[in-house]
Structures are given as C-alpha cells and as structure tokens.
Amino acid sequence: MKIMGLDIGGANTDCVIIDINDKHEIKSIQEYKEYLPMWKDNEKLQECLIKLYDNDSEIEVICVSMTAELADSYTSKTEGVLDISKKVIETFSEKIVKFVTFNGLKSYDEILKNPLDAAAANWIGTVNAIKYIKNNCIFMDMGSTTTDIIPLKNRTEIASGHSDTERLGTGELVYTGMLRTNLATIVHEVPVKNIPTSVSSELFTISADIHRILEHITEEEYTCTTPDGKNKDLTSCKRRLCRLICADLDTLTDEEIINITKYIYEKQVEQVTQGLIKVVEKTGLTSVIICDLGNSKICYNAAKKLGLDIIDIDEYISKKSMSIITAIGAVQMYLEEQDTNIQLIHCI
Amino acid sequence: MKIMGLDIGGANTDCVIIDINDKHEIKSIQEYKEYLPMWKDNEKLQECLIKLYDNDSEIEVICVSMTAELADSYTSKTEGVLDISKKVIETFSEKIVKFVTFNGLKSYDEILKNPLDAAAANWIGTVNAIKYIKNNCIFMDMGSTTTDIIPLKNRTEIASGHSDTERLGTGELVYTGMLRTNLATIVHEVPVKNIPTSVSSELFTISADIHRILEHITEEEYTCTTPDGKNKDLTSCKRRLCRLICADLDTLTDEEIINITKYIYEKQVEQVTQGLIKVVEKTGLTSVIICDLGNSKICYNAAKKLGLDIIDIDEYISKKSMSIITAIGAVQMYLEEQDTNIQLIHCI
Numbered sequence: 001m002k003i004m005g006l007d008i009g010g011a012n013t014d015c016v017i018i019d020i021n022d023k024h025e026i027k028s029i030q031e032y033k034e035y036l037p038m039w040k041d042n043e044k045l046q047e048c049l050i051k052l053y054d055n056d057s058e059i060e061v062i063c064v065s066m067t068a069e070l071a072d073s074y075t076s077k078t079e080g081v082l083d084i085s086k087k088v089i090e091t092f093s094e095k096i097v098k099f100v101t102f103n104g105l106k107s108y109d110e111i112l113k114n115p116l117d118a119a120a121a122n123w124i125g126t127v128n129a130i131k132y133i134k135n136n137c138i139f140m141d142m143g144s145t146t147t148d149i150i151p152l153k154n155r156t157e158i159a160s161g162h163s164d165t166e167r168l169g170t171g172e173l174v175y176t177g178m179l180r181t182n183l184a185t186i187v188h189e190v191p192v193k194n195i196p197t198s199v200s201s202e203l204f205t206i207s208a209d210i211h212r213i214l215e216h217i218t219e220e221e222y223t224c225t226t227p228d229g230k231n232k233d234l235t236s237c238k239r240r241l242c243r244l245i246c247a248d249l250d251t252l253t254d255e256e257i258i259n260i261t262k263y264i265y266e267k268q269v270e271q272v273t274q275g276l277i278k279v280v281e282k283t284g285l286t287s288v289i290i291c292d293l294g295n296s297k298i299c300y301n302a303a304k305k306l307g308l309d310i311i312d313i314d315e316y317i318s319k320k321s322m323s324i325i326t327a328i329g330a331v332q333m334y335l336e337e338q339d340t341n342i343q344l345i346h347c348i
Numbered sequence: 349m350k351i352m353g354l355d356i357g358g359a360n361t362d363c364v365i366i367d368i369n370d371k372h373e374i375k376s377i378q379e380y381k382e383y384l385p386m387w388k389d390n391e392k393l394q395e396c397l398i399k400l401y402d403n404d405s406e407i408e409v410i411c412v413s414m415t416a417e418l419a420d421s422y423t424s425k426t427e428g429v430l431d432i433s434k435k436v437i438e439t440f441s442e443k444i445v446k447f448v449t450f451n452g453l454k455s456y457d458e459i460l461k462n463p464l465d466a467a468a469a470n471w472i473g474t475v476n477a478i479k480y481i482k483n484n485c486i487f488m489d490m491g492s493t494t495t496d497i498i499p500l501k502n503r504t505e506i507a508s509g510h511s512d513t514e515r516l517g518t519g520e521l522v523y524t525g526m527l528r529t530n531l532a533t534i535v536h537e538v539p540v541k542n543i544p545t546s547v548s549s550e551l552f553t554i555s556a557d558i559h560r561i562l563e564h565i566t567e568e569e570y571t572c573t574t575p576d577g578k579n580k581d582l583t584s585c586k587r588r589l590c591r592l593i594c595a596d597l598d599t600l601t602d603e604e605i606i607n608i609t610k611y612i613y614e615k616q617v618e619q620v621t622q623g624l625i626k627v628v629e630k631t632g633l634t635s636v637i638i639c640d641l642g643n644s645k646i647c648y649n650a651a652k653k654l655g656l657d658i659i660d661i662d663e664y665i666s667k668k669s670m671s672i673i674t675a676i677g678a679v680q681m682y683l684e685e686q687d688t689n690i691q692l693i694h695c696i
Contacts, residue, residue: 072576075587076596120594145549164594169545175532176549184523185532185549197517198623201493201524201533203551228420239423246468246512248424275546 002059003334005327006052007122008045008066008084010038014324015052017059018331024340026347030055031324039071045084049091062092063330065100065122070164081115100125100330102162105337120164123148124157125329128336130289131155132343133316137287138279138308140299142272144179144224147299148172149275151283160282171278176271178217178293179224181207183244187267190245190260192252197245203227204243207268210261212237217294265298273302280306289313291322321348350407351682353675354400355470356393356414356432358386362672363400365407366679372688374695378403379672386416393432397439410440411678413448413470418512429463446685448473448678450510453685468512471496472505473677476684478637479503480691481664485635486627486656488647490620492527492572495647496520497623499631508630519626524619526565526641527572529555531592535615538593538608540600545593551575552591555616558609560585565642613646621650628654637661639670669696 007014015032032055036048045068053059069080089097089108098105101117102124111118127150130139135155141148149172151158160170167173176186183205189198208222212234222232230236235249238257242248245260252260279285290299291313303310313322321328328344335342355362363380380403384396393416401407417428437445437456446453449465450472459466475498478487483503489496497520499506508518515521524534531553537546554575559565560582570580578584583597586605590596593608600608627633638647639661651658661670669676676692683690 070591070594072578076598078596078598116598163599165540165545165599168547168593169540169543171546175546181549182530182532182551184530185536185547188533192513192517195517197513198519198523198619199516199533201529203530230420243418245516246418248426250424250426250464251511251513271546 001061002056003061003063003331004053004056004059005125005324005329005331006049006062006064006088007125007324007326007330008038008064008068008088009122010068010071011035013045013048013052014327015055016324016327016331017056018328018344019056020335020340020342024342026342026344029348031320033324038068039073042068042071042073042083045087046091049088053092059095061096061098061334062088063098063100063105063327063334064088065125065326065330066118067120067122069119077119078115081111081118085111085115085118098330098334100333105330105333116163121162122326123150125326125333126150127152127157127329128332129325129329129345130313130316131157132345133289133313134287134311136285137289137311138276138283138285139289139291140272140276140303141291142293142296142299143177144293145175145177145181147174147176147272147275149174149272149279151279151285153283153285158283170282171275174272174275176268177207178211178296178298179206179208179222181268183207183210183241183264186271187264190263192245192247192256192260199244200246202243205240208232209237209240210264210268211294211296213241213257213261214265214296216296221294269298269301269305272298273305276302276306280308287311316345317348349409350404351409351411351679352401352404352407353473353672353677353679354397354410354412354436355473355672355674355678356386356412356416356436357470358416358419359383361393361396361400362675363403364672364675364679365404366676366692367404368683368688368690372690374690374692377696379668381672387419387421390416390419390421390431393435394439397436401440407443409444409446409682410436411446411448411453411682412436413473413674413678414466415468415470417467425467426463429459429466433459433463433466446678446682448681453678453681464511469510470674471498473674473681474498475500475505475677476680477673477677477693478661478664479505480693481637481661482635482659484633485637485659486624486631486633487637487639488620488624488651489639490641490644490647491525492641493523493525493529495522495524495620495623497522497620497627499627499633501631501633506631518630519623522620522623524616525555526559526644526646527554527556527570529616531555531558531589531612534619535612538611540593540595540604540608547592548594550591553588556580557585557588558612558616559642559644561589561605561609562613562644564644569642617646617649617653620646621653624650624654628656635659664693665696
C-alpha cells in the first residue's frame, strides 16, 4: 500500500510517499518538496499536486494537512480551507483522501461542515509523528518563522489552544523563528555603546542575519531571501544588522555589532522561554523534546533555563525528514486508523 | 532672486521654489513633489532634479537636504551622500548649490571632506523653518514612518544626538509613524478576550490600518501601499488587523477588533511619550509645537500626559506646506546666510 502525506503550506508543499507491504513493513520512504507561493499562485495548486503525485502513481491514500489558507490570497481561513480542500479532492477524485484536523483525520464532507477544524492544524500532524519518542513531554520546534511548544500526555496532545490565535495566547505558538523574523519585532531597543537605543521599525534585518553572525547557520542554511535582496555573506549580514539602528559598517565597530547581536539572541531565547513557562505551568511536564533549526540552541537554552530534561530530536530523525515531519505525521495518523503498529519515527 | 529648496528622500524628492524681490518681499512660493524610489532607481535622480528645475529655470540658488543616502542601493551612508551630492552638483553646475548639514549650509567641497555631516540632516532644515514660532520649545513631528522630537533654545536646535543612531538613543528620533509602521514592532502582545496574546511577526498590518479604524485618517490619507496589496476600506483594514494575531473577520467580533486597535494606539502614544520624556528631562523645556499627521493626536496626547504647553503647528502653516517643510527650511537657512529678515513660516 502506498500512502502520500502532504502539507500544503504558504510557500512550500511538503510530500512524503510511504510504501508498506502486507506484513506492515516499510518498503520505501520518499520525500519531496515543491515551492509554490500560495499568496500569489494558488491557482497552480492542482498542477503542483499532480507533479508530486506523478512521482508514484500507485498511491492509494492521500493524507493532507495545510496552513496555506492563511495566505493573503484568501480573505478568510474558511475560504482558504474550502478552496484548498476542493482542489485536493478534485485532483485525487479516484483516491482515498483524508484531511488532518484538530479531531483526527476527516473526510472532505466533514471539512465542508467544519472547515476551521483543518485551519493551521498541521502541528497535529507533527505531534502524531513524534509522540512515539516519549509518552509525556513538551515538544519544542523552532522553524524559520515560528516556534511550536506542544504538550503531550500519554502520546496525545493536550494543548490548551487549537487555532493559531488561541495558541498565541497559551504560549504554544511563539511567532519567532530562526530565519525570517524581523528583528524589530524581537527588540524595541538595543544597547549601543552602553546607551539603550530604540530600533528602526523597517524590515531592514531578519533573524537569519544574527544567526549567521553568531555562526548558528551557514550561508547555505540562510534559505530565505534577504530583506535588501543582497548577499548572505557575513559582511552583508552585519551591514543589515547595523541598519536596525540606522547605522552602517563605518559607524559601528565589529565588537559593537557582536554585542548587539548577542543581546538580540538573548531576547529571542527569552521570547521562547516565555511561551515555554506558560506551557510548563499549565501541564507540570518536565521533559522536552527539542528541535532547533540550525545550531542556534534557542529551544535548548529556553528549556535549560527552566531546568527541564532535554531530549534532542536529532537522535531520532534526520534533519531532512524533520523538515517534512508534518506530512509524515499525516500518514502516521492514517496508519493508526488502520490499526497498524507502525511507528514511522523509528523507521525514517 | 529665485531659490530652490530640495529634500531628496528615499521615496520622494520635495521641492519648493521661492521668488524674493530686492525689497526682501516674497513674490511667489511654488511647491512640488516627485516620486523617485531611490532604493531601486537612484540612477534617475538627475532626471528627477531636471524635471523639478524646469518648473522655473530662473533659479539661481539650490539648497539641498537628503535622507536618500539610507536607501538600500547604497552600502554605506558615506557612499550615498557622495553619490547624491555629486549628482546634484553635476546637474546644477552653473548654479550656487548648498547642502544642509549639522553645521549649517555647506559647499560641495566641504561635503566631500565630511559627507556624514549631511547624512539624514534633513531635520536641521525643518528646525530652521519652524524656529520662528517660539524661541524655546520642543518640536514634535509625527510623519508616516518616524517621529522627530527636537529641542530648541533661542531659536537654535540643542539636540543631544545628530546622526539617526544617536537620536534613537536620545529619544529625539522615535521610529514609529502614522502610516507605515509594522504593528508587530509596536506591540509584542495584545489583549484578545482578556487573554494577553502574542502577535505574529509578519508584515501583516501597519499603523495606517489602526488609524483608519479609529477614523484618524481617511481612505485618501492612507497614502502608502497596503501590506497585502489589497484595499484601504474599513473592512480591509480590520481584516489586516485581525491577521496580527492570526485571526480573521469570522473569528473576532467588531468590539474585539476595536479593543485591540485602541490598545495598540495607546502603546504608540507610549512610544512617543518615552522619547519625549528623555528630551524634557534633559532640557527642562515646557512648551511643545506639535505636528500630528492626520487626526491621530499622538504627539498631542504624549505632550498632554507630561503636562506640557501645547502649540499646534496647524495655526501657522498649511498641511501641504508642512509636507515639504524640510525643503522650505533649507531655503530659510540660505536667507539667513544672506542676512535677510525673511521668516518663511509667516509667509506660507
């Protein structure tokens, strides 16, 4: 049996195709990613889905999670979910299609009744993939743009919030990431020659710049575009950082640049810590599974501050598979519905 | 004698052409604005200058201030000032050309020696235009992107900072404005149904959206582009605001939207108040001249919180002239060098 997991995001559609034999053994796992900027090209979604499907036309089941309904091309999440799910169902009219929701996998008919159940429910997929690592724990996952902090008890998510808005209130979603975060949204002021100096509110510099300067990521790992459209070498990153306080490389020394960079890094750790505190206080959980993009150790340092037991997800899964974990989780949910005992996290 | 004042900004070049007779009376004042996005089209600056000049080829003197050296097209402010001043001097090789600096008007030769003296010195022009309203006061000017808070004693600016970086430290420059400010740089969290909810760090919504919702500006006064490229009607503004917390018009009531909007407004007043406090504490000045874009009353409310005497600039100058006050101030500086007693602020 071949099952395809899809995560239709705002910029990328992630895909995993898993082949399982009758003895419930995994024959093959293939991973794909297609770039599709849904905020402008949502009409091309079917084209993209067909392309991914063509990698293996023996696929029988398709499990889909999504966040692309948040794209600017939709005036509401409901409109987005309805459009995306319709395009999926039309593309795969001959197949079994299931959607990831806050209440498990659902059919298209059920999505039509409660479209918001599927809105930004992709983290449910993630939870279902990683839950076999530890029964009771908090899963922390810092990506390019956001950080998820999800509590699990008895292999089930016990999050207090479901929608993104609720999760921004419960600490379970922190809108700060390794690459794309405008630094002016992390700090209101930075120290410059010991003077607290307020920052420019323009999009001059992003978190990828500080993580490049601190060597948490390589130039290749700086995978998003730069705010000024210029290079990703160290000097360009430092130049952008200077602009945060309307300075340039002529007016700040390298030492001053490093000081500012470290200050912002600490504030970003603090952002994540604040979310984590809320989750720990509510759940009493003491173990965390962390997944930090690059070598930033932000989740690690946040968990360490609170004295929690730390499990690094790198021990269980490769970085490549982690980047499509949501799609893998969507397939895992289907395998459970079918009462298989397959735990994908231990097979990839 | 015809004098042209120019303020070469990142997006617009402002221009005023003032004709003065031998008796030192003003014969005419003409005002122009040319849109030129310097971050991508800086090669077209000469074309733009010639166009403005052609409005009146009897011009003898040209006084220039600038901020366009901050544009992304330049790797440093020095590079920017040198390129812009060179283009100006080549365009007007037959004329008297003066540049606004922190040390008064300077020739091109002097700019070559100290280019940073002219970098973002445009507020010096502004001060020289408005100083005739009151000898000792603080001038507060909230524009689309930033707020200037400039102390004057005996008709002279006594700012503690000169460069933008220094001014961000002294409170004399606050990087918050009526239109273009990303709301995620003003607030880290907002109350949603009484729950402190952290915000998305994307550029989903800007200050123009809250000022439209609060009716501080009309649709016509929303002069910048929208973050999503969509409309400026009230519903579109509210929709964008909802996205600050990953919500939409289906999930927030109008009352909740208004509550969030008012909360952010108060935080923006607070931002300006923090800058003003630093300036008041340092100078002991008790009067302010305020210039609020639209009907926001942000500078007014900040000054009122501190119990200062308030003078509204609208009593002295029209909104149209205020929008090119820097160019007017550059001309005022030249009139003083020539020992005329002309006070342009009382003539426009």
